Amino acid sequence: MKKQKVLIALFVGSLVLPNLIWAGFSGYFNTENNENRELASFPQVSRASLGDFPSQFEAFYKDHVPFKNALVNFNNFIDTEFFQTTKIGDVVIGEDNWLFYLPSKDGENAMADYQKTNVYSLEQSAEIAAKIEKVRDWFLDKGVGQFHYYVAPSKETIYSEYMPDKPEVIGVGDSRMETFARYMEENSDVEFDFLADYLEKYSEKYQLFRKYDTHMNNLGGYITNEKIVEDLTGECLPIEAIQVMMGTNPCRGDLSRMIGRYKELDDDREYGLDHFHDGVRYKVRKEKSEGGEEILKVFKSNSSNEKTLMVIGDSFRLRLEKYMPYRYQKTVFVRIDDFNQELLEKYMPNDVILITVERDQRYMENLDSYIIQAEEG
Numbered sequence: 001m002k003k004q005k006v007l008i009a010l011f012v013g014s015l016v017l018p019n020l021i022w023a024g025f026s027g028y029f030n031t032e033n034n035e036n037r038e039l040a041s042f043p044q045v046s047r048a049s050l051g052d053f054p055s056q057f058e059a060f061y062k063d064h065v066p067f068k069n070a071l072v073n074f075n076n077f078i079d080t081e082f083f084q085t086t087k088i089g090d091v092v093i094g095e096d097n098w099l100f101y102l103p104s105k106d107g108e109n110a111m112a113d114y115q116k117t118n119v120y121s122l123e124q125s126a127e128i129a130a131k132i133e134k135v136r137d138w139f140l141d142k143g144v145g146q147f148h149y150y151v152a153p154s155k156e157t158i159y160s161e162y163m164p165d166k167p168e169v170i171g172v173g174d175s176r177m178e179t180f181a182r183y184m185e186e187n188s189d190v191e192f193d194f195l196a197d198y199l200e201k202y203s204e205k206y207q208l209f210r211k212y213d214t215h216m217n218n219l220g221g222y223i224t225n226e227k228i229v230e231d232l233t234g235e236c237l238p239i240e241a242i243q244v245m246m247g248t249n250p251c252r253g254d255l256s257r258m259i260g261r262y263k264e265l266d267d268d269r270e271y272g273l274d275h276f277h278d279g280v281r282y283k284v285r286k287e288k289s290e291g292g293e294e295i296l297k298v299f300k301s302n303s304s305n306e307k308t309l310m311v312i313g314d315s316f317r318l319r320l321e322k323y324m325p326y327r328y329q330k331t332v333f334v335r336i337d338d339f340n341q342e343l344l345e346k347y348m349p350n351d352v353i354l355i356t357v358e359r360d361q362r363y364m365e366n367l368d369s370y371i372i373q374a375e376e377g
Contacts, residue, residue, distance in 0.1 A: 086164040088259045097265055098162035099255035100155055101214045101359070110359035114156050114163070116171025125183040129190070131368045136190050138372050139352050142344055146191070146351040148231055151177055152216070152224065152316040153196035154358040155209045177358045191231070194358070198227055206239070211268040213253025214315075218271045219244065221319030228320070229327050232351050233305065243274040277326040284325070288338070293318075295335040298347070299325035308332070310349035312339050312371075316357045336363055336370055 086093045090103040102110040112118035120128070136147045156163055157175070174182065181194035199208055199220065208220030216224065223239055230236035250266035282301035286294045293315070308330040311317050317333055325331045332347045336356070356363045363370055 086166065091255050091259050092156075092164065092167070093259075094162040094164050096162060097211065097267075098159065099212050099253070099259070099265075100163060101255055102156065102167070103359075107362035107365075108360040110154055110156070111167060113154060113176055113359055114160075115167055115169055116173070116175050119171065119174070119176050119179050120183075122183075125180050126187070128180065128365055128367075129184060129188050131366070132184075132190050132192065132364070133188060135354075135367050135371045139344075142341075144344075144349060144352050146232055148191040148193070148228070148351075148353045149364075150224075150228065150353060150355040151181070151192075151194045151361075151364070152355060152357045153177075153194070153199060155214060157196050157358060158199055158203050158208060177361075193227075193231070195224060195227065196358070199223065202239070206244075207271075210251055210253050210270070212251070212256035212265050214255060215253075216316070216319050217251070218273060218319075218322065222273055222276070222323055225320050225323040225327075228353060229324070232309070232353070233327070237276055239273075242276040245272040245274065247272055276323070280326045282325040293335070295338045296343075297321065297333045299328075299331040299333075301325050301329055301331075303327060303329050305329060307350040308347055310334065310344070310347060310352045311355065312336050312352065313355035314357055314360065314363065317355050320355070339371060 087102075090101055092100040092102050094100060102114060104111040109118055132149060136149075139147045177194050178196070181192065184190060184192040202208060202219075202223050206219045206223070208216055208223065210217045219239065222242075226236045226238065247270045249269070251268040251270040252262055252266065253268075256262045256265040280301055280303055282299050282303075285298045285300075286296070287298065288294070288296040299321075303326060305327060306329050309324065309328040310332045311320060311324065312334055313336055317335075321333055328351075330347070332343070332349065334343060336354070354363075354367075
């Protein structure tokens with residue numbers, strides 16, 4: 001009987017004690033959101049929502065359980081160091097610790113992209129192309145002189161040699177985006193470019209993506225920027241003509257944070273670029289921010305190009321912010337979710353580009369609803 005009481009006391013203590021300690025000392029522990037999603041909030045309590053409360057509270061508690069980050073980090077350490085796990089959540093661990101983000105969910109299925117199991121049919125390609133053409137025509141009707149759509153390749157597309165043996169590539173032939181890009185080239189007059197082939201030419205000589213992040217580094221950003229500048233203006237300053245310097249501080253990233261190895265994975269470096277904007281200066285005004293990301297920025301410079309450029313896109317647009325402002329006297333960067341017609345009327349851009357990443361084509365597949373319908377509704 002005494003043994004049972006001890007066991008019960010230990011069980012109750014294991015449930016209550018962590019919460020008590022957390023209540024008093026949570027400020028001393030890492031409580032950052034390391035996941036690439038919004039954590040569940042505490043559910044509202046009302047008579048109407050009472051039936052959903054248990055499941056909503058369970059989701060909230062799982063996201064905010066005491067010592068969650070410490071426990072996750074320890075578990076991931078065991079998986080990677082002792083069991084050589086190559087996939088933790090949506091993060092794939094490749095050769096030389098290269099990290100890749102391959103989520104499998106509605107609208108953003110990078111795993112299916114990599115395995116080539118979600119290739120667009122001819123009918124799907126035609127439907128998406130029609131929406132892009134509709135948006136292009138809408139911009140031109142609003143007085144925009146040039147409209148270009150760019151798709152930035154996912155990291156695993158450019159650096160597949162660092163991917164582990166599993167997951168295996170199942171499909172044969174072109175990927176989803178390669179198929180669609182070929183359709184656009186053969187059937188549409190929209191200026192559309194999937195940048196994979198262009199960046200592939202540079203990937204052996206230069207490291208274009210951060211090892212521990214989903215995004216390009218400064219080199220990838222500059223090369224992409226100059227490709228776009230050449231398309232729009234006919235001018236280009238190739239990366240071979242500028243000075244490239246490797247940084248000294250660790251270049252960490254969102255993926256290492258997601259697997260709890262943010263501090264340990266510290267061998268990557270960012271690159272500095274110089275002598276590509278001699279005599280050109282700019283000022284920036286950040287007009288709106290959300291969750292630490294400025295979703296609207298306006299740059300003004302003394303560039304000899306008197307035109308205004310508007311860059312609309314997902315997070316991959318951010319890498320262009322370091323270089324494009326030197327190419328236009330005014331450059332407006334806006335997150336695609338926050339684009340509206342008022343911005344178009346306010347800044348009256350001469351040129352507009354859209355850029356989204358390969359793995360997440362919710363925007364491309366529904367482009368008219370993001371750009372047009374949201375403005376007229």
